[in-house]
Amino acid sequence: xTILSVRQAIREAMREELLRDDKVFLIGESLGPxxxxxxxxxxxxxxxxxxxxxxxxxxxxxxxxxxxxxAMMGFRPIAxxxxxxxxxxxxxxxxxxxxKMIYLHDGALPLPLVLRMPEGGGATMGPHHxxxxxxWILNIPGLKIVLPSNAHDAKGLLKSAVRDDNPVVFIEHKLxxxxxxxxPEGEYTVPIGKAKVVREGKDISIISYSYMxxxxxxxxxxxxxxxxxxxxxxxxxLRPLDVETLAESVRKTxxxxxxxxxxxxxxxxxxxxxVLQEAAFDYLDAPIGRVGALETPVPYSYTLEQAYxxxxxxxxxxxxxxxxx
Amino acid sequence: MYVEKLNPxxxxxxxxxxxxxxxxxxxxxxxxxxGMLQESHHSCQGExxxxxxxxxxxxxxxxxxxxxxxxxxxxxxGATLKEMMAGMYGKVTGPSRGKNTSHHMGDMDRGIVCGSGxxxxxxPVAVGVGLGIKKRGSKGxxxxxxxxxxxxxxxxxxxxxxxxxxxxxxxxxxxxxxMAMGNTIEGEMAIDRVAIRADAYxxxxxxxxxxxxxxxxxxxxxxxxxxxxxxxPTLLEFTTHRWTGHGVKDADAYRDRAVxxxxxxxxxxxxxxxxxxxxxxxxxxxLDRIEKAAMKEVDDAVExxxxxxxxxxxxxxxxxxx
Ligand SMILES: Cc1ncc(C[n+]2csc(CCOP(=O)(O)OP(=O)(O)O)c2C)c(N)n1
Numbered sequence: 001x002t003i004l005s006v007r008q009a010i011r012e013a014m015r016e017e018l019l020r021d022d023k024v025f026l027i028g029e030s031l032g033p034x035x036x037x038x039x040x041x042x043x044x045x046x047x048x049x050x051x052x053x054x055x056x057x058x059x060x061x062x063x064x065x066x067x068x069x070x071a072m073m074g075f076r077p078i079a080x081x082x083x084x085x086x087x088x089x090x091x092x093x094x095x096x097x098x099x100k101m102i103y104l105h106d107g108a109l110p111l112p113l114v115l116r117m118p119e120g121g122g123a124t125m126g127p128h129h130x131x132x133x134x135x136w137i138l139n140i141p142g143l144k145i146v147l148p149s150n151a152h153d154a155k156g157l158l159k160s161a162v163r164d165d166n167p168v169v170f171i172e173h174k175l176x177x178x179x180x181x182x183x184p185e186g187e188y189t190v191p192i193g194k195a196k197v198v199r200e201g202k203d204i205s206i207i208s209y210s211y212m213x214x215x216x217x218x219x220x221x222x223x224x225x226x227x228x229x230x231x232x233x234x235x236x237x238l239r240p241l242d243v244e245t246l247a248e249s250v251r252k253t254x255x256x257x258x259x260x261x262x263x264x265x266x267x268x269x270x271x272x273x274x275v276l277q278e279a280a281f282d283y284l285d286a287p288i289g290r291v292g293a294l295e296t297p298v299p300y301s302y303t304l305e306q307a308y309x310x311x312x313x314x315x316x317x318x319x320x321x322x323x324x325x
Numbered sequence: 326m327y328v329e330k331l332n333p334x335x336x337x338x339x340x341x342x343x344x345x346x347x348x349x350x351x352x353x354x355x356x357x358x359x360g361m362l363q364e365s366h367h368s369c370q371g372e373x374x375x376x377x378x379x380x381x382x383x384x385x386x387x388x389x390x391x392x393x394x395x396x397x398x399x400x401x402x403g404a405t406l407k408e409m410m411a412g413m414y415g416k417v418t419g420p421s422r423g424k425n426t427s428h429h430m431g432d433m434d435r436g437i438v439c440g441s442g443x444x445x446x447x448x449p450v451a452v453g454v455g456l457g458i459k460k461r462g463s464k465g466x467x468x469x470x471x472x473x474x475x476x477x478x479x480x481x482x483x484x485x486x487x488x489x490x491x492x493x494x495x496x497x498x499x500x501x502x503x504m505a506m507g508n509t510i511e512g513e514m515a516i517d518r519v520a521i522r523a524d525a526y527x528x529x530x531x532x533x534x535x536x537x538x539x540x541x542x543x544x545x546x547x548x549x550x551x552x553x554x555x556x557x558p559t560l561l562e563f564t565t566h567r568w569t570g571h572g573v574k575d576a577d578a579y580r581d582r583a584v585x586x587x588x589x590x591x592x593x594x595x596x597x598x599x600x601x602x603x604x605x606x607x608x609x610x611x612l613d614r615i616e617k618a619a620m621k622e623v624d625d626a627v628e629x630x631x632x633x634x635x636x637x638x639x640x641x642x643x644x645x646x647x
Contacts, residue, residue, distance in 0.1 A: 033579035034507020034571075057477035057513045058444055058505050086443060089478070124363040124415060126426045128442025296645045301415035301423030302363050307638035 002185055007177040009151035010040055010116075013158035014078060016187070018048055021076060024162060027054045027067055028080030037082040038118055038177055064090035064115060068097045068167075071113040076162060084119035084133045084171060091136075098167040099142030110165035114158070118174040120211055120261055121298045121309055130298040130305070132210075132262035134171055134238055138271065144168040144192055145238040149213035151181035153236060156190025164192060173211035173261075195242035197249060201231035204255040204319055207246055207272060209235040212259045212310065219315035228323055238268055246272065247279035257289035257318050261310060264292035286322045291315050327546035328539050336606050337615060339377060339538055343594050345619035346373040346397045349406065352623060353413060357573045361631075363415030364426050369394045371536070371568035374593035375500050377401065378541030379468060379561070382549055383436070386465035388458070390438035390451045392500060393428055395470045403435040406626035416633035423636035424644075438467070445471065445478030448497070452484045455493035455558070466552045468496040468545075473519050474505025482526075485560065489526040492557035496548050499560065500535065502567040507579050523560035535563030536593040539600065566591065 004012065017024045026041060032055045035042035045053045056063050060081060067077040081087055087094065094115065101111045121130035134145055144166055148154035154172070161168040198213065199220055208216040213234045220230040233249050235241070250256045256276055258269035269290040276288060294308045331339075350370050357366055369376070376397030383389055383402060391398040399409055404420075404427075412419030412427025420430035431439025438454055441447045451469035458465045475481055476499060488495040499519045503510040516522070523530025529551075533544040541563055548559035566588035570577035577585070601607040607615075 030505075030507035032507065035579075037506070055508055055512055057508070058474040059477045059479070061479055089443065089480075125365060126429070126442055127424075128429075128446075129365075294642050296642050297424075299424045299641055300364070300426045301417075301419070301636050303415075303635045303638055304423050304641045307641045 001182045003180050004151045004155070004183045005178050005180050006148070006151045006154050006172070007038065007040055009155035009183055010158055010172065011042070011044070013155045013162070014041070015044065015047070017078070017159060017162040018044070018052055021162075023074060023076045024078065025052045025054060025075060026078050026080065027056060028063055029056055029058060029082055031055055031080060036080065038174060040080070060086045060089035061093055064093035065097060067113045067115070068093060068101065068111065071111045071167075072101065072109060076112045078114045078116060078162060081115065081117040083129050084117035085128050085131045087117060087133050087137070090115070094137070094143070094169070095140050099140045102166065103142060111167050112162075112165045114161045114168050114170050116170045116172060118172045118177075120173040120175060121305055122175050124300060124302050124305060126300040127297040132260070132293075135262055135267045137169055138238055138268055142167070143239065145171065146192055146236065147171045147173075147210040147238065148236065149176070149210055149234050150179065152183050153190050153234070155183055156188055157192060157236065160189045160192050163189070168192065171210065175211050179214070190236075193237050193240045193242055195236055195245040196234045197231060197245070198234045199230070199232040201229040202253055203229045204257065204323055205231045205233055205246075205249040205253045206257055206259060206315065206319065207233045207235060207249070208259040209238070210261065212261055215310065215312050216259050216315055218312040219319065222312065222316050223319055228319065230319060235272070241272070241275065243275050243279055246276060250276055250280045251283045254283050254285035255322050256284075257291060257315070257322060259291040259310060259315055262292055263295050264290050265295055267292050286325060289318045289322050291318045326543065328543050331542075333606060335381070336601060337611070339381060340597060340601065340607065340612065341615050341619050342377045342381070342397055342400055343373050343538060343597060344616050345400060345406070345623060346377060347594055348620055349410075349623045349626075350396065352627060354569070354573055356627070362413045364413045364428065366413070366573040367393045367428075367571065368569040368573065369396050371588060371592065372500055372502060372565045373397055374538035374541055374597070375498070375535045375563045375565060376470065378538040379496075379498055379545035382542065382545050383468060384465075385436070386463050388436040388438050388454050388465065388467040390440055390447045390454075390467070390469040391428070392470040392472055392475070393440070394472065395500060396428070398468075398470065399430065399437065402437050404430060404432070404437060406622050407629045410626040410630040411633050414630040414633070415635065416630055417636040418629070418633040422640055438469075445475045445480035448480050448484035449487070452488045452493060452495055455488060455495040456491065458494055459491075464553050466494040466496055466549055468498055470498040470500060472505060473499060473501040473503060473510055474508065474513055476519055476522060477513055485522070485526045485528070485558070488558040489528045492555065494552035495558040496545065496552065497558060497560045498545075499562045500565060501562050502565050504567045504571070506571045518562060520560055520562040528558045528560060530560040530562065532562045532564065535565035536591050536596055538593060538597050
């Protein structure tokens with residue numbers, strides 16, 4: 001085992017995949033000499049050269065669309081958007097080309113592309129650089145959506161994404177980049193489509209993903225001191241959703257709260273709640289709770305942004321409300 | 326020549342805002358590094374003449390939508406240094422009580438069009454403001470500013486085309502510092518002048534020295550007159566240099582230090598000072614007086630920002646809808 005930050009883990013995954021498969025290349029803005037807006041690609045230009053580390057003009061639609069075309073030609077682009085918020089500009093290419101291309105060829109054409117992007121607030125970066133976008137993309141069959149919460153999963157899931165023959169949207173959280181964790185020394189992958197119980201408990205299932213897994217674990221620690229034994233499940237992949245792992249946890253705890261950073265309304269939590277009541281209705285002992293951001297744009301200023309975001313205390317409060325009702 | 330009509334008061338005003346923009350930026354960078362500010366900052370040092378030389382021409386009925394770097398427009402269009410600075414500090418006295426950043430502040434009453442952190446995203450909105458001006462039958466214009474890198478966005482091309490087809494009073498002002506974050510202009514476009522993009526849309530494209538405030542003034546004045554007379558949009562390209570990293574956190578390690586240092590020989594403030602003194606328009610003691618006044622306005626604004634309160638959390642969910 002070695003200790004890596006999420007940033008290092010993602011960089012290693014890209015590096016190893018570039019070394020493993022000549023078809024892999026990186027495409028995005030200021031990846032080369034600049035090293036990426038969050039320094040994910042630092043050092044890669046020197047090692048792989050500009051044919052593999054491709055800096056584009058400031059053109060998100062072209063980044064996504066060009067990745068689709070290159071994937072149709074048998075290459076395996078790893079595209080980066082500087083901020084997930086900019087996916088709106090690449091959205092047409094993502095939704096109307098990337099997501100449909102395999103189906104429109106009736107499965108005869110693989111479309112191996114990865115679209116990486118950092119999302120999330122907490123850094124006073126303002127309303128256009130802090131949003132969570134996964135539920136904007138969730139309603140699109142044909143895309144896979146992966147959101148790692150730690151260094152181990154980030155590396156293993158990204159390697160799986162690069163090797164996947166389907167388009168994968170790989171959503172990182174900017175507050176996770178400096179988070180360190182244990183990562184195996186050698187080659188490994190983490191399968192797409194598998195959730196993971198990251199803390200066992202018997203009283204309630206806190207179901208979460210990305211940065212909010214950290215907050216959920218903190219909440220579970222606080223709850224433990226008050227005699228509430230919470231299980232924490234990391235969804236890891238929103239599409240395809242690992243219903244069985246989530247349902248199994250809920251069948252055991254009989255209660256669930258879903259935590260994500262995006263606003264509650266229309267968030268992925270609604271979808272997860274729906275599949276859980278289908279899969280585990282007879283076991284549920286309380287309504288399924290949801291914790292998310294307020295129903296506003298992400299405010300810029302620190303005090304407002306902190307009030308807007310879900311946090312450990314909000315999770316604790318929601319859990320107590322469900323457990324003690 | 327429009328410049329010939331400038332009187333000494335105009336020259337004072339130009340110098341005042343050039344100096345104020347520079348000094349404010351230096352303080353912002355310094356205080357940011359000391360961890361006092363919340364807003365990400367993109368320095369305009371070395372590029373001040375563009376916003377000041379064009380912004381000074383905007384009147385009450387005109388609108389402006391500044392780029393991330395073009396601070397001078399705000400000051401000239403009636404945003405106070407105090408509210409801008411309070412915004413940088415994330416205070417309740419900043420734009421929209423801390424909900425918005427200062428560099429995207431919007432206030433239609435003062436003719437300041439809310440910007441977007443999505444580069445290029447403000448351009449179609451500016452075209453809509455131009456449409457509104459035309460529909461109202463006003464003689465106003467709207468000036469939207471952006472960097473060279475922004476011209477790679479589809480929104481730029483759609484906005485340029487629509488403004489030209491409908492002959493709207495829009496000034497597209499490109500601050501060409503030949504950089505877009507870590508990318509150079511060669512990696513951004515296969516042409517050597519942004520202004521020639523105008524040909525494709527049937528509007529004039531003009532390139533002028535962005536480090537010469539009078540050249541900026543001259544080119545902008547002509548474009549404004551054309552727009553006010555119903556002649557439609559113009560693409561103005563002002564050449565300049567980026568003195569700092571992209572943002573205040575960027576160490577700028579990917580550029581040759583000697584080259585970046587050489588840019589400082591072409592300082593828009595020095596350039597203007599030389600003209601003012603050589604032509605005897607202002608004396609050294611006038612410059613000193615103007616600088617002092619500008620520094621005081623900025624220092625007072627910092628003090629105001631520091632003293633202001635943080636936004637109360639109970640406003641967070643207000644005014645999502647009217
Ligand atoms: C759509 C979009 N893509 C990328 C970014 C990140 N970004 C912010 S400024 C910038 C460079 C802009 O270059 P340019 O337009 O030339 O302006 P300059 O910074 O040189 O003043 C980039 C890539 C963004 N904010 N929005």
